[in-house]
Every structure is written in C-alpha cells, then in structure tokens.
Amino acid sequence: MADFFDDVxxxxxxxxxxxxxxxPEEAGPRPAVIFVHGGPVPEDVEPKPRDWEGFIGYGALAAAAGLVGITFNHRLHTDMHYPQAADDVAAVIERTRQLDVVDGDRIALWCFSGGGPIAASYLRTAPSWLRAVGFTYPVLAPPPDWPGDKPRFNAVEAVSEHPELPKLLVRVGDEYEFxxxxxxxxxxxxxxxxxxxxVIEIPDAAHGFEGHGPNPAARQAVDRAVDWMVAALNK
Structure with a gap:
C-alpha cells in the first residue's frame, strides 16, 4: 500500500x-461502491488507475467495511473523451450489478477529481439501484468554453433533481483553482x-492527497467518508 494507506x-x-x-470477508451478496477515477489520464500511462496504490487502498477500505469495492480504468484520455468514459462507467455498473457477490440493488458511485462530471446523469435520473453518490476533490461542471455536451456533464445543474439521493462531497484546502x-x-x-x-472538509490536504504520504487528518476524513458510504448503502 501507499504510505497513506499503510494501516489498511x-x-x-x-x-x-x-x-x-x-x-470483504463476509459472504455476499453485499452492497458495492464503484470508484470512478479522475483524469484526463494519458492512454499510455503506466500503471493504469486501477493499479494505483490509492485506489487499491480505497478498495481494501471498502472491503474491510463490508462492501464490495470496484476499481477500473475508463477512457477519459482528453477533455473530449467524457462521452466514452461515461460509456465505460455505465458498462462497469452493469457488470458489477451482475456479480454474485454484489447486491445489484445497492450500488454507490464514488467519483474523484475529473471523474466528477460523469456522475451528473446519475444525479439526474437516480435509478433505483443507486443508493449514494460520493465525490472527492471533484470538478463538478465543465468550463464555459468546453465544446462538448455541457448539460450531460454538469453535476451542479443536476444536484437538485433528486434531493433525497444521499450525496457526499470531500473537499480539500489546497484545491485546483478551477x-x-x-x-x-x-x-x-x-x-x-x-x-x-x-460535506467533509480537509483544510490541510491537497488535491490527490492519497499520493502525498501520511496525513492523519486526511486519513480520519477518509474513514469518515467510508462510514458515511456504508450507512447510505445499508439504509
């Protein structure tokens, strides 16, 4: 594990x-949390996101809490690749819901950084299987000059559509300006x-804090976020 997750x-x-x-050690089927990495991530980058130590750590934390953790790679290679990345997320959701170890009616999405806009369509439609949506240091709307389908990827506009859907936002003090x-x-x-x-605030953490070494306050915040996710999925 990376230093941040040394205790996992x-x-x-x-x-x-x-x-x-x-x-998790417990027999299934169990609720699942799908971790949606950020980007853009160059197509030839190695290791790819599902092999990053941070996401291995999140997957282990989810499993330790009795959830099934799902990590994967999507194709957000440039800002224009949001549609194909969204297709990849949809495909992984369907694969996840069919797993024998997963309760297909209790799924959460947890989006990081540039993966945030992909959740907008799920905030807007709130399918019955979606029990929670989490975000960690996300961007939540495209820039004004983005030439793509801005409404499809605007989580700010979508957040009020289904107010009853539990949502989590983890914010950091040292964040990207935009x-x-x-x-x-x-x-x-x-x-x-x-x-x-x-909303969980981590004033003394930076964007991508999981890769910056030990940070006790941030680790406590991540534990709090996982506890929130467990509660939302077990309602």
Whole structure:
C-alpha cells in the first residue's frame, strides 16, 4: 500500500478484464461502491488507475467495511473523451450489478477529481439501484468554453433533481483553482434544494492527497467518508 494507506490490510482482489473486485470477508451478496477515477489520464500511462496504490487502498477500505469495492480504468484520455468514459462507467455498473457477490440493488458511485462530471446523469435520473453518490476533490461542471455536451456533464445543474439521493462531497484546502467554484456552486444548489448532502472538509490536504504520504487528518476524513458510504448503502 501507499504510505497513506499503510494501516489498511490487503484484501482479496479478483481481476477481471475491465475491473478489479475487492472482496470483504463476509459472504455476499453485499452492497458495492464503484470508484470512478479522475483524469484526463494519458492512454499510455503506466500503471493504469486501477493499479494505483490509492485506489487499491480505497478498495481494501471498502472491503474491510463490508462492501464490495470496484476499481477500473475508463477512457477519459482528453477533455473530449467524457462521452466514452461515461460509456465505460455505465458498462462497469452493469457488470458489477451482475456479480454474485454484489447486491445489484445497492450500488454507490464514488467519483474523484475529473471523474466528477460523469456522475451528473446519475444525479439526474437516480435509478433505483443507486443508493449514494460520493465525490472527492471533484470538478463538478465543465468550463464555459468546453465544446462538448455541457448539460450531460454538469453535476451542479443536476444536484437538485433528486434531493433525497444521499450525496457526499470531500473537499480539500489546497484545491485546483478551477474546481473550487464548481464545488461552491454544487453545495449552494444542493442546500437550496434541501438535498441530502454531507460535506467533509480537509483544510490541510491537497488535491490527490492519497499520493502525498501520511496525513492523519486526511486519513480520519477518509474513514469518515467510508462510514458515511456504508450507512447510505445499508439504509
């Protein structure tokens, strides 16, 4: 494990063609959390996101909490690849829901960084199997000059559509300049709609803190976020 997750015991990780499944010790079927990595990530980068120590750590944390953790690679290689990345996420959701170890009606998405906009369509439709959506240091809306399908990937506009859907936002003090106003707007829209939103602030952490070595306050915040996810999935 990376230094940040040194206190997390490795778990059984089963590798499939498109995703890794991190298994809890308890017999299934269990709720699952699907970790959606950020980007853009160059196509030729090695190791690829599902093999990053941070996501192995998150998968192990989810399994230790009695959830099935899903990590995978999607094709967000440039800012114009959001549609194909969204297709990859949809495919992994369907694969996950069919796993014998997974309760297909209790699924959460947890999106990181540039993966945030991919959740917008799920905030808008709130399918019955989706029990929670989490975000960690995300961007939540495309920039104004982005030439793609802005409404499809605008989580700020979508957050008020289903206020009852539990949502989690983990914010850091040292954040990318462009990301901050999208997070502020997301919180504002959620509060005005009376949405179920939990916000966890980590003032002394930076974007991508999991790769920056030990940070006790950030580790405590991650544990709190996992506890929130467990509670949301077990309602």
């Amino acid at each position: 015991a490795p778990v059984r990780r089963v590798r499939y063609d498109v995703m890794d499944v991190h298994h 990301f901050v106003p999208t997070q502020d707007a997301f919180v504002k829209e959620a509060r005005e709609a009376g949405a179920d939103l939990e």
